[in-house]
Amino acid sequence: MKIYNTMTRKKEELMPLEANKVRLYTCGLTVYSQPHIGNWLGYIYWDVLVRVLRAKGYDVERTQNITDVGHLVSDDDSGEDKMEKGARAEGMTAWDVAKKYSDIAEHEAYDLLGLIRPDHLVPATDYIDKQIQFAGELDKKGYLYRIDDGMYFDTSKLDDYGKLARLDTEGLQAGARVDMTGKKHPTDFAVWKFSPPSQKRDMEWDSPWGTGFPGWHLECSVIARETLGDTIDIHTGGIDHIPVHHTNEIAQSESVTGKPFANFWVHNNHIKVDGQKMAKSLGNIYTLQDIIDHGYSMDAFKLLVLSKHYRTEGNFTWDILDAAENRLMNWRNYAALRHQTHDTLRNDDEKDNDDKSISLLATRHALLEALNDDLDTVTTLMIIDEAFSKLDNISLDHIHQSSLVELVESIDELLGLELITLTPDVSDDIKRLIIERERVRDEKDWQRSDELRDKILEQGITVRDTQSGSIWSYAK
């Protein structure tokens, strides 16, 4: 499989450290407020990545952290802790806020979006001891220095600091704003922050340096190492994390282990809303619940996301979601044909049928091939459209049921859609009405026929008449 590696700025062939096994780490959400649709974007792409790797036979071991402490309002390690700030705003403790939004995030990820749950889903606060231990190793090796508000990593000790982002550290130094934090270099970052002397934090722990809490980047370095080992195969995250968070993870991890932290760095671009960045000040932040409230399905949202490549910038509007919902509806109606076909083929068209079946089965390979090329979901969706459109102008007798089922199952398996469950068979009652309608049509009783069609439509099913009989589909 080829993937674009941010570290080298090239598409490269994935070569896992251990044959047939892929260790994957994904930065998780900071659970201080309601997640929005942009938060979920990356996780939808990484879900497909995991699905493809598994379909290719890899044993994927995946870790995702939950940031429930230490993420400050500003990435330069000043400002408040987001958790503590959120807690004050809601009149709860930081622990309660973490619980509340962790629960919401899990519900949205695994119930609403149907993402595959990581093997290790780890809150940062579960690994405080390990983080202190890790920071101790950094301290012992001389990477840390103390200032008033915490222990900081001296980035000037590394020759290759900022290699992921290709940071111009000297330029940053020269162009730095007046820095009141007392850091030696603008890129230095907190590994351990002290509790403010006058304030009792909800979340704080004793450490060799003083009571406080871990720096934001520490958790990912530690949790990745503890669950997956010193070097992982793929580290994913949003592009916003390249210059600071991931850069600092690399600095810490490689300083401790002396080994590469991750062989592949894979980053997803962002999605805008109405062509603008999502921001609270613009009031254009949408949540999954907003999408549901507008009457759209989660699969339509996923289709919208997958219809652009993970590395290109996207846009969200209700019109675009509408188009995705329509496309999904078309796919559902193709999938529903499986209830109306059989594996027994008409003898006179046996050869034709075989050809049709073969081309449907070949589709799975085509899908995998597209996804294999840097997770090209755009081409993947196009291949699905092409495969389904082969069913357009042929009679039901010519469609091989089990190969259609396999195609639909492959789509669900690889893209994480739920076409199978979204396309139930119609009730026996409707089936009887359809048969009855076909009978009165033979008698040219058009009035009765139209009455039956309306009756069927009341149950959300439309019927259309073709040369090979009536075909039902879901009404819009």
Next chain:
RNA sequence: GGCGCGUUGGCGGAGCAGUUACGCAGCGGUCUGCAAAACCGCGUAGACGGGUGCAACUCCCGUACGUGCCUCCA
């Protein structure tokens, strides 16, 4: 201010130096008891100005606009 990126038809979104992307929506027609579907056709895409090519949406330069990071962010 520093460093990037983008600009494709009504909307979304690809590839490609010389053939229809594709999806969603729209219009005309054929077919049909009607409807739907399907099929056929249509709308003359490539921000603007130069340049290099026999040939550029596709390469190079500039302009305009938009946008990202540098400061919270997926």
